Amino acid sequence: MVPEVESRLDLLLIKRILLHEDRQAFNQLVRRHQSHVRAQLRRLCRNDHALADDLAQETFLLAWRKLSQYRSDARFSTWLFRIAHNCFLQAYRQQPRHEVQDETPLDQAAGPRQSAGLQRDLQKALQALPEGERVVMLYHTQMGLSHEETAEITGLPLGTVKTHATRGSARLRQWLKDYQSNESTGVTT
């Protein structure tokens, strides 16, 4: 569906919820956005699906409570992603550091011959990026959001977002180069 039509449909549903506390309309809204929000949180939570789904539920419950605060100058999905990101940050800060940090140096993140495919290895490499770069790469490159939207969601300054995006891309490009050269020489690690 065309993004403008999507946005208008969201606004229509929001209006119905705010005017009549229409739960059916909220049901539609959750149905339309659950996949993206849960995918976003799964990546932020490094594929901990149970935690991601708990946070996604919190996200939608908060959205229900705070819907009147939504201003239609940003896309509804961006507003929702920001709530989800804040839920994630809250959970991240509450957990002991060792539970959420799975820091593998990027050069060791994915031995070319150790895992099934490039896609899986790339995910590992992505997880091994420094936190700021990983988050920006998730929103900007993976989810296709603009720098401005990424800044809006993460609360980072626009300049920082652009720097993280450039650095993250450079690191992954280097990783890919190493991967390809290892593939062609048949090096195993």
Place this chain on the structure above:
Amino acid sequence: MSLSREEQDDDLLNQLLRDSAADPVPDEGFVDTVMSRLPAPRRRTNRAVWLGLASGVGLAAWQLQDNPMLSHVARDWSGGQFSLASALVLVLVVMTACCTSTGVLTK
């Protein structure tokens, strides 16, 4: 014009990253769980009922203000007495208020 190696790598990376993000997450009861966790619906107090009731009480008081019975009852209440007449007036006021408010609501 052919793309540089760097641009090709960028394209490949972006493609791979977007492909990995494109997988939809199936609902698997998620929406129902969220809906079941929503707070119970607020009892929407009908403002019109309260407005009508207040108008009814006001109107009744206005209509009965010159009635000697009302001043008699007021004297009773101020003296701490609760006579049959005052109870009757109270019932009348409430009934008038209800009737008036119903009238206001049905208009």
